[in-house]
Amino acid sequence: MKTIIILGDGMADEPIEALGNKTPLQAAHKPYIDLLAAKGKSGLLDTIPAGFKPGSEIANLSVLGYNVPLVFEGRGSLEAASMDVDIAPGEMAMRCNVICIEDGKIKNHSAGHISTEEAAELIHFLEKELGDDIASFYPGVSYRHLLKIKDGNKNLDCTAPHDVIGTPFEDVLIKATTPDAEETAKYLNGLILKSQELLKDHPINKKRIAEGKDPANSIWPWSPGYRPKMQTLQELYGIKSGSVISAVDLIMGIGKYAGLKLIHVEGATGLYDTNYEGKAQAAIDALKNDDFVYLHIEASDEAGHEGDYELKKKTIEYLDSRVVKTIYEATKDWAEPVTIAILPDHPTPCHLRTHTNKPVPFLIYRSNGEADDVQVYDEFESAKGDFGILVGHEFMDTLFNK
Numbered sequence: 001m002k003t004i005i006i007l008g009d010g011m012a013d014e015p016i017e018a019l020g021n022k023t024p025l026q027a028a029h030k031p032y033i034d035l036l037a038a039k040g041k042s043g044l045l046d047t048i049p050a051g052f053k054p055g056s057e058i059a060n061l062s063v064l065g066y067n068v069p070l071v072f073e074g075r076g077s078l079e080a081a082s083m084d085v086d087i088a089p090g091e092m093a094m095r096c097n098v099i100c101i102e103d104g105k106i107k108n109h110s111a112g113h114i115s116t117e118e119a120a121e122l123i124h125f126l127e128k129e130l131g132d133d134i135a136s137f138y139p140g141v142s143y144r145h146l147l148k149i150k151d152g153n154k155n156l157d158c159t160a161p162h163d164v165i166g167t168p169f170e171d172v173l174i175k176a177t178t179p180d181a182e183e184t185a186k187y188l189n190g191l192i193l194k195s196q197e198l199l200k201d202h203p204i205n206k207k208r209i210a211e212g213k214d215p216a217n218s219i220w221p222w223s224p225g226y227r228p229k230m231q232t233l234q235e236l237y238g239i240k241s242g243s244v245i246s247a248v249d250l251i252m253g254i255g256k257y258a259g260l261k262l263i264h265v266e267g268a269t270g271l272y273d274t275n276y277e278g279k280a281q282a283a284i285d286a287l288k289n290d291d292f293v294y295l296h297i298e299a300s301d302e303a304g305h306e307g308d309y310e311l312k313k314k315t316i317e318y319l320d321s322r323v324v325k326t327i328y329e330a331t332k333d334w335a336e337p338v339t340i341a342i343l344p345d346h347p348t349p350c351h352l353r354t355h356t357n358k359p360v361p362f363l364i365y366r367s368n369g370e371a372d373d374v375q376v377y378d379e380f381e382s383a384k385g386d387f388g389i390l391v392g393h394e395f396m397d398t399l400f401n402k
Contacts, residue, residue, distance in 0.1 A: 043387025074225020
């Protein structure tokens with residue numbers, strides 16, 4: 001059996017008045033996703049364990065069947081694995097966004113979706129100016145970067161910047177949750193303030209402002225943790241060989257710890273302009289040799305964070321016509337049975353512009369399997385499917401008949 005998970009990050013939403021009180025999934029024209037719903041079985045999946053915020057790191061670990069409270073060690077350490085940055089004993093890794101602050105408030109979490117090339121120049125500049133025996137900066141993709149802290153204490157209350165758009169940044173600076181983390185919190189907040197002084201007059205930002213773009217005028221470290229201890233998917237589910245495809249370091253890092261091969265696709269951006277066709281073909285090629293492929297598409301989540309419901313609907317339609325159609329048509333007549341699962345990791349409602357922890361709709365189509373009565377895929381119809389509501393690892397258990 002060949003198995004592929006197609007994960008449309010943040011696809012799930014809530015009814016939107018401008019869409020006729022439909023969600024983007026309901027409003028989108030997605031004949032191939034609906035076809036697989038009609039040919040397969042559906043349900044809802046609760047991806048966020050109690051006590052955790054609905055971040056993509058938590059949700060994707062959950063989708064892949066991991067016991068999140070047992071294995072989670074912060075987003076930064078997962079992204080470090082994808083970036084080939086080693087996290088040694090005594091070191092703490094953090095996601096480090098470059099963000100835009102305007103009038104003392106967080107305007108956006110992405111510095112206007114700054115290009116990777118521009119952001120890399122800024123991160124190299126900050127490493128030169130602020131890097132020392134304690135702090136090290138590593139460039140990633142677009143606004144997503146890595147900060148490594150020697151002897152850092154992870155007992156911190158850090159706020160993801162996409163959760164607090166429009167909030168005064170001083171209200172959401174890092175706070176220690178234990179007395180022994182006070183020094184780490186103070187040090188990190190100092191880096192934030194120093195970065196603002198250094199970045200405000202940087203030539204990259206002057207050029208962006210002149211072009212009418214948002215400047216990357218602050219760093220924002222969050223999600224601290226140490227090196228995680230994770231079993232591979234072979235150990236958990238007997239998957240002999242597998243691959244992960246994504247434009248996002250977080251997902252590639254999870255895949256690396258899960259024992260999957262990392263497949264990088266040229267033109268994969270994490271936005272609506274990503275190389276959908278390249279990702280689909282890479283998945284088909286990988287599936288010919290591997291038992292399992294995890295194909296992650298970020299675009300819908302970014303549209304949700306922007307609050308752009310029309311763009312979110314378009315990203316779902318692109319997923320259908322440029323990814324799901326291609327993969328289904330290429331694999332439907334294979335001699336070996338193929339399983340295709342489709343789901344988001346969490347909702348990203350456009351009106352909230354951030355993640356929520358509501359269960360997400362999923363479908364599982366097996367080329368040699370049975371169907372339930374669900375005919376279309378969305379947040380409400382999927383709830384009527386034979387799988388009911390699953391929690392965490394139950395999705396992978398069901399997918400692999402464990």
